[in-house]
Amino acid sequence: MTTTKTIAEKAVSKPTRRDALKTLALGGAAAASMPLWARYAGAQTSEPIKVGFQVHRTGIGAAYGRWYDRTTSAAAALINEQGGINGRPLEIIAEDDGTDPKRGAEVVEKFAAKHNCDIGFGTLFSHVVIGSAPRAGELKLPYFVVSEGHHVASGMLNRYTLQPGITDVKSQVQAMAPFVADNLGKKVTMVFPDFAFGHDHRDYFTAAIEAQGGEVLEHIAIPPTETSFTKYFPKIPRETEVIYHVMVGPAVLTFVKELGEFFGPQRPEIFGFIDSLEAVDITSPGLEFLEGTYFWEGNPRYAQENQSEYDAFFRERVGVDANGASVSDPRDVSTYAHMFGCWETLHVVKAGMEASGYRGTQDRAALIEAVEAMTDMPHSIAHPQGAKVFNGKTHQVFGKQYISKVVDGKLLLVHTTSIEDTFYPDEVDYTTQSL
Amino acid sequence: MTAKLSDSARELKCGLIARIFLFGSIATIGTPAFAHTSEGGFVLLLPTDLYIASGVLAVALTVLLLVFLSDKWVSRIFRPVALWPLPVGNLPLATSLMSTAFLLWLVYVGLNGPRDPLANPLPLTVWTVWWVGLVFVQGFLGNVWRWIDPWRGAVWAMRRVLGPRPVFRFPTFLGHWLGILSFGGFAAFLLADIAPSDPARLARVVAFYWAVHFLGMVLCGRRWSLRAEGLGMVMQLYARLSPLGKRGKQTAIGLWGWRLALGRPVPFGLAVMSLLLLGSGSFDGVNETFWWLAQLGINPLEFPGRSAVVWQTLIGLIVANLLLLAIFVAALWLGFTLGGVQKIRLGEAFCIFAPAVLPIALGYHFAHYFTSFLVEAQYAMIAATDPWARGQDLLGLGEMYVTTGFFNVQESVRVLWLCQAGGVVIGHIIAVLLSHALAVRHLGAGRMAVVSQAPLALFMIGYTFFGLWLLASPRGF
Numbered sequence A: 001m002t003t004t005k006t007i008a009e010k011a012v013s014k015p016t017r018r019d020a021l022k023t024l025a026l027g028g029a030a031a032a033s034m035p036l037w038a039r040y041a042g043a044q045t046s047e048p049i050k051v052g053f054q055v056h057r058t059g060i061g062a063a064y065g066r067w068y069d070r071t072t073s074a075a076a077a078l079i080n081e082q083g084g085i086n087g088r089p090l091e092i093i094a095e096d097d098g099t100d101p102k103r104g105a106e107v108v109e110k111f112a113a114k115h116n117c118d119i120g121f122g123t124l125f126s127h128v129v130i131g132s133a134p135r136a137g138e139l140k141l142p143y144f145v146v147s148e149g150h151h152v153a154s155g156m157l158n159r160y161t162l163q164p165g166i167t168d169v170k171s172q173v174q175a176m177a178p179f180v181a182d183n184l185g186k187k188v189t190m191v192f193p194d195f196a197f198g199h200d201h202r203d204y205f206t207a208a209i210e211a212q213g214g215e216v217l218e219h220i221a222i223p224p225t226e227t228s229f230t231k232y233f234p235k236i237p238r239e240t241e242v243i244y245h246v247m248v249g250p251a252v253l254t255f256v257k258e259l260g261e262f263f264g265p266q267r268p269e270i271f272g273f274i275d276s277l278e279a280v281d282i283t284s285p286g287l288e289f290l291e292g293t294y295f296w297e298g299n300p301r302y303a304q305e306n307q308s309e310y311d312a313f314f315r316e317r318v319g320v321d322a323n324g325a326s327v328s329d330p331r332d333v334s335t336y337a338h339m340f341g342c343w344e345t346l347h348v349v350k351a352g353m354e355a356s357g358y359r360g361t362q363d364r365a366a367l368i369e370a371v372e373a374m375t376d377m378p379h380s381i382a383h384p385q386g387a388k389v390f391n392g393k394t395h396q397v398f399g400k401q402y403i404s405k406v407v408d409g410k411l412l413l414v415h416t417t418s419i420e421d422t423f424y425p426d427e428v429d430y431t432t433q434s435l
Numbered sequence B: 001m002t003a004k005l006s007d008s009a010r011e012l013k014c015g016l017i018a019r020i021f022l023f024g025s026i027a028t029i030g031t032p033a034f035a036h037t038s039e040g041g042f043v044l045l046l047p048t049d050l051y052i053a054s055g056v057l058a059v060a061l062t063v064l065l066l067v068f069l070s071d072k073w074v075s076r077i078f079r080p081v082a083l084w085p086l087p088v089g090n091l092p093l094a095t096s097l098m099s100t101a102f103l104l105w106l107v108y109v110g111l112n113g114p115r116d117p118l119a120n121p122l123p124l125t126v127w128t129v130w131w132v133g134l135v136f137v138q139g140f141l142g143n144v145w146r147w148i149d150p151w152r153g154a155v156w157a158m159r160r161v162l163g164p165r166p167v168f169r170f171p172t173f174l175g176h177w178l179g180i181l182s183f184g185g186f187a188a189f190l191l192a193d194i195a196p197s198d199p200a201r202l203a204r205v206v207a208f209y210w211a212v213h214f215l216g217m218v219l220c221g222r223r224w225s226l227r228a229e230g231l232g233m234v235m236q237l238y239a240r241l242s243p244l245g246k247r248g249k250q251t252a253i254g255l256w257g258w259r260l261a262l263g264r265p266v267p268f269g270l271a272v273m274s275l276l277l278l279g280s281g282s283f284d285g286v287n288e289t290f291w292w293l294a295q296l297g298i299n300p301l302e303f304p305g306r307s308a309v310v311w312q313t314l315i316g317l318i319v320a321n322l323l324l325l326a327i328f329v330a331a332l333w334l335g336f337t338l339g340g341v342q343k344i345r346l347g348e349a350f351c352i353f354a355p356a357v358l359p360i361a362l363g364y365h366f367a368h369y370f371t372s373f374l375v376e377a378q379y380a381m382i383a384a385t386d387p388w389a390r391g392q393d394l395l396g397l398g399e400m401y402v403t404t405g406f407f408n409v410q411e412s413v414r415v416l417w418l419c420q421a422g423g424v425v426i427g428h429i430i431a432v433l434l435s436h437a438l439a440v441r442h443l444g445a446g447r448m449a450v451v452s453q454a455p456l457a458l459f460m461i462g463y464t465f466f467g468l469w470l471l472a473s474p475r476g477f
Helices: A015-033 A062-081 A101-114 A126-139 A169-184 A196-211 A230-235 A252-263 A309-318 A336-356 A361-372 B002-022 B037-045 B048-068 B071-077 B091-112 B121-140 B152-162 B177-192 B199-220 B222-227 B230-241 B258-262 B268-286 B290-295 B306-339 B346-385 B410-443 B447-471
Strands: A049-055 A090-096 A119-121 A187-193 A215-222 A242-245 A269-273 A294-297 A329-333 A388-391 A396-399 A402-407 A410-416 B081-085 B244-247 B250-253
Touching: A049 A062, A049 A101, A049 A336, A062 A090, A062 A309, A062 A336, A090 A101, A101 A119, A101 A126, A101 B306, A119 A336, A169 A196, A169 A242, A169 A269, A169 A294, A187 A196, A196 A215, A215 A230, A230 A252, A242 A252, A252 B037, A294 A410, A309 A336, A336 A361, B037 B410, B048 B410, B048 B447, B071 B410, B091 B121, B091 B152, B091 B199, B121 B199, B121 B230, B121 B346, B152 B199, B177 B199, B177 B222, B177 B230, B177 B268, B177 B306, B199 B222, B222 B230, B230 B258, B230 B268, B230 B346, B244 B258, B258 B346, B258 B410, B268 B306, B268 B346, B268 B447, B306 B346, B306 B447, B346 B410, B346 B447, B410 B447
Parallel strands: A049 A090, A049 A119, A187 A215, A187 A242, A242 A269, A269 A294
Antiparallel strands: A294 A402, A388 A396, A402 A410, B081 B250, B244 B250
16 A cells, blocks of 8 residues: 655666756756857747746745745756756746735736736745635636645646645645554654644545554644643643644744643654744754654755755755755754755746647646646656656646654654555546636 | 642743733734744743743833832932944945945845845844834934935935935824834734745845835935834834933933933824834734633644735734733723822823833843844854855854754753843833832832832733743644
8 A cells, every 4th residue: 555665775876867867967057158148049039938936935824935046046047058948048036925815816917917927936925826816817827836725736726726736635645644553653643733734634644544453542633823832732632642743833842841840751653743843943942852753744854865966966956955055054954844845946937838839828727738748757957856748637646755753853764655655536627727 | 640630730820821811912022033943942842931920020120110219219210321432424324325325236136136034134234233122222222224214315315416405294194193104014024924034035125115105205304214114113213222321411321211210201193103013023023822822713833924924923913012001001090099099180291101101112122032132143153254145254263063952952042032031020120110210200209109100010010920921822833
């Protein structure tokens, strides 16, 4: 049922691939050294392909926005060095959506009406996606989100909204259950914030662990305004083998510290989602208790021993070191588990535009169809996080998930799921909607 | 386990006190727009209870000290030291004209430059360099506004064309209310607009604001600048607070507020403006706390964006300012009643003592924006070297990555937090001293000055507690 495969077991890339990578990089460098007119001389027009980047510059998503911006800039620079898309340069037009759905819809409108963008791209927070997607659909603006939300695959959006660069939370959560049941325990207590984000985890994981023959002994929902958690821990049943936690917000560090103080050395296994500690240094004081615990990671923050050359290349281009921090400041930890989605999505856009012979906004529908026709996306420079399978009907990509263990203050990859672990039955067929 | 329970109980108690206090006063420290979870997380792990107690104690001890110290000593510390005469001639007019040209260029870039507010020089100059940076410098050091005021030179040039006399006489019955309205509009835009940093939106607002006031100044003369242009009025007030200033023809330096302590009471409108500065600055922060979001029924971990709270923010801003005015006047009235003060009416007293809150407002301004400034200043540097976001490096800074790494380490978060708290505490200590010096000067030395100041002093001690508590509070965005 589960094809468990650790990175250690994975075949190392063949020299030919490495050579190809070098050639590509050299080609990119050579292209970059050419003047602009020469670089894009093969195209019918040297007008740039305009990508409207809906970025969370302010508001609750700002920390993610900074890294999404950095990754997007790096991906665009690479694509341009390689000759752009269909011989045309890529231009990123970034607009701040304030992590606000109403503003998000305004921004989408500006992309279409004012900036004449070819596509909209890059939104992370679900409420902004949900607030913006209807407008993108009305304006027939291809809207490539990097959100992780299940809203795309659930069918609540429209044919113009796609998520081809990052997997959704439903697939991530359900893919964790086999590992948890087989390696950590079958009796689980879930601790989650008492709102939609936590409820999604509660619902998806409970169903998934039951499918593995396990059970959730207790669901402990924590009010979002809570800043001290000691009073909730006695609710954890004694027979609990695994605690599954997905706390978010400023009180996360307090949560971990108090959990450590509550259990001491005699603790059950602990499994969490890195979303709780995204952009947080795992060696921070108070987080010592995490030693030996497990995390889902969208993309391993620490470069592993058998790191792929694609991951190394991705880190180098974005300016991230082997610990997942900025090369200019080792304390500046990136949002590594998520930001690859921007890089991969832009590469999907490039592939889609090239496959459809995209010339301008009149070809937006053809671009949608070209992306819908995609299936396998091999592990490559374009997909440094890993191979993926795109589902054209649900507009959602599926890919490998990573489980890491905190060892000596670093996240060590211990398990990689198969792509099949993340599949679930289709809930929508967007291709039946008109373009 | 027991220890943790007692911690929780203490937090609960502290929270209750704070909630009770909130109904009596409004103040806060805000959050940087770009801070992320880890900074807030580390603040929650700091022993902020201890820090808050120390800060409040420092202000309370200052109050106590004033009871025992001689009144002459208090008056003496506000005496400035003369430095040197500094004739500058028409130089400020020239720099003001340059400032106007720069502003017009910024508006142009705002309309036509990069759309990203953290890449476009307009929002970074207006919000980061001017509002966060230069407004603080104005109060902390001296009158920089004189040199960068974008109207003065342009109005002077227009006068050369139109003649020296204004076309209209400024209607004196309006007092300073146009200026207060203008500042209120600015505060509402800053706090409640859904995208105040959007370059094109901001460019239009800046151009409109500049043009309206330029017209007013040309038509009504200097009085328009002093009474109707709200931001200039803020700068006037902070210039009076700053340590560097003019005494006669000499440049002099003294403790913050020496000109307020020695000068004439400010007009009623400026007294109101002093409190509005504190009230608005305080609310800009309350509105980000878990507490406020909970009052609005909003999940702080899932803040839906500014568009969802526009009216709530506007109402909150108005109520916060009215509440602060009411509490301040009540404290003043109570003090005068207890002290049996007869020779000064309440209205006059308000004009004398209201500017004493300016050091607090400046301390809050610093604390509120300090951390966000550390991040946004980096973006401003990048925009300075690459104003059109075309990959230029005009200043030769090399490749720059913006970092927020200092929010990720407990020690640096502790240092940052203590700097912010220090700003709040020092602001309150100076306010207490200034208020007492004003009382000694206007009411005379002795018991009357002390007793009449007691409610105001209590108000300031409470405000210190509340400000520090909010600095330590979890925030939603």
